Amino acid sequence: MASTSQLLSLDKMIMNSLSDKELLEYNRIHYGRCDHNEIEIKRNTAELATKNDFEIAAYDFPTKKEQIRSPRIVRVGVIQNSIAVSTDKPIADQRQGIFNKVRNIIESAASEGVNVLCLQEAWSMPFAFCTREKQPWCEFAESATDGPSTLFLKEFALKYGMVIISPILERDDIHGDTIWNTAVVINESGKVIGKHRKNHIPRVGDFNESTYYFEGNTGHPVFDTKFGKIAVNICYGRHHPLNWLMFGINGAEIVFNPSATVAGLSEHLWAIEARNAAIANSYFTCAINRVGTETFPNEFTSGDGNPAHKEFGHFYGSSYITAPDGTRTPGLSRVKDGLLIAQIDLNLCRQIKDKWAFTMTQRLDLYAESLNKAIKHDYEPQVISNKGK
Numbered sequence: 001m002a003s004t005s006q007l008l009s010l011d012k013m014i015m016n017s018l019s020d021k022e023l024l025e026y027n028r029i030h031y032g033r034c035d036h037n038e039i040e041i042k043r044n045t046a047e048l049a050t051k052n053d054f055e056i057a058a059y060d061f062p063t064k065k066e067q068i069r070s071p072r073i074v075r076v077g078v079i080q081n082s083i084a085v086s087t088d089k090p091i092a093d094q095r096q097g098i099f100n101k102v103r104n105i106i107e108s109a110a111s112e113g114v115n116v117l118c119l120q121e122a123w124s125m126p127f128a129f130c131t132r133e134k135q136p137w138c139e140f141a142e143s144a145t146d147g148p149s150t151l152f153l154k155e156f157a158l159k160y161g162m163v164i165i166s167p168i169l170e171r172d173d174i175h176g177d178t179i180w181n182t183a184v185v186i187n188e189s190g191k192v193i194g195k196h197r198k199n200h201i202p203r204v205g206d207f208n209e210s211t212y213y214f215e216g217n218t219g220h221p222v223f224d225t226k227f228g229k230i231a232v233n234i235c236y237g238r239h240h241p242l243n244w245l246m247f248g249i250n251g252a253e254i255v256f257n258p259s260a261t262v263a264g265l266s267e268h269l270w271a272i273e274a275r276n277a278a279i280a281n282s283y284f285t286c287a288i289n290r291v292g293t294e295t296f297p298n299e300f301t302s303g304d305g306n307p308a309h310k311e312f313g314h315f316y317g318s319s320y321i322t323a324p325d326g327t328r329t330p331g332l333s334r335v336k337d338g339l340l341i342a343q344i345d346l347n348l349c350r351q352i353k354d355k356w357a358f359t360m361t362q363r364l365d366l367y368a369e370s371l372n373k374a375i376k377h378d379y380e381p382q383v384i385s386n387k388g389k
């Protein structure tokens with residue numbers, strides 16, 4: 001049995017274990033894909049990936065042509081990355097190290113014609129919230145409009161005409177220097193068009209994020225961009241179906257789920273939740289997880305009976321993309337930095353709404369009324385008792 005960090009990729013393990021015919025059947029039955037639908041990567045891009053030791057993969061989601069509407073083809077890209085230097089180094093060096101490695105991955109995305117690119121949760125820092133220490137980690141918090149991560153990415157957005165989603169630790173100096181877990185959306189002209197703050201803050205395992213920031217106060221914004229209506233459901237929000245639902249109600253066509261989650265906790269859920277959300281809401285979902293094992297200078301505990309430790313488990317990567325019909329790409333590696341690209345036609349969202357009618361049959365009025373009752377203090381659950389019958 002491979003340990004949490006030894007298995008390089010679930011999909012590679014399956015690919016290597018099956019014959020070509022069996023693999024086609026696996027893809028058809030499990031992933032809903034009639035073919036591998038791989039898109040060939042340009043030689044120079046592939047070389048850049050090899051030289052800088054990251055994986056690159058691209059897949060097509062073939063979609064029926066319509067008579068009236070023209071296809072709305074978009075290339076989306078997601079980046080998973082490990083940290084670059086150890087967590088005891090100065091903050092500026094840690095951030096710069098990540099910038100240096102991510103720069104190459106963004107260049108590759110541009111070379112492959114990516115239109116919308118999303119990075120992982122808190123991409124420009126280690127996921128240090130496990131420690132509960134305020135220093136030095138709060139120093140990573142930065143302005144959404146002109147902090148180092150935004151300034152770094154704005155240049156690429158403008159240079160390559162790309163929309164970039166940058167999930168960061170935000171410092172809001174207008175509102176009491178408060179800290180938030182925020183995704184910043186930069187448009188193809190390099191302008192920040194808005195941000196979304198993480199709605200659900202975990203209280204599980206070593207995810208001690210509630211020491212640093214509150215639940216977000218930005219609702220469920222959908223950003224109407226040149227490349228479609230996009231939204232961001234940050235990490236732990238993927239366990240909350242109503243969070244996914246609201247982005248759909250607001251018209252999202254692609255929902256990104258930048259995450260940081262570890263083996264032993266959530267890996268058996270990973271392939272299900274974002275995929276299910278795509279099906280339930282008739283939109284594309286892009287699940288992105290960071291990669292690598294992060295070790296911190298001081299020991300920490302989380303009151304869960306585990307002895308004090310310095311390691312935050314293994315972030316297992318495995319980023320993947322799902323279409324509204326539930327078909328999905330294979331996942332990226334469990335251990336390596338990577339860029340996953342999908343060529344999608346946004347018209348598929350409405351085609352699937354017409355086919356399955358989930359939006360038409362979802363009975364929002366019924367649930368709104370029931371939920372309204374359920375949140376009242378004097379609510380009596382609708383249970384029919386068998387006692388005395």
Ligand SMILES: NC(=O)NCCC(=O)O
Nearest residue numbers: 202207235236260261266
């Ligand atoms: N970053 C984050 O919210 N992680 C919580 C753990 C999980 O959702 O798997």
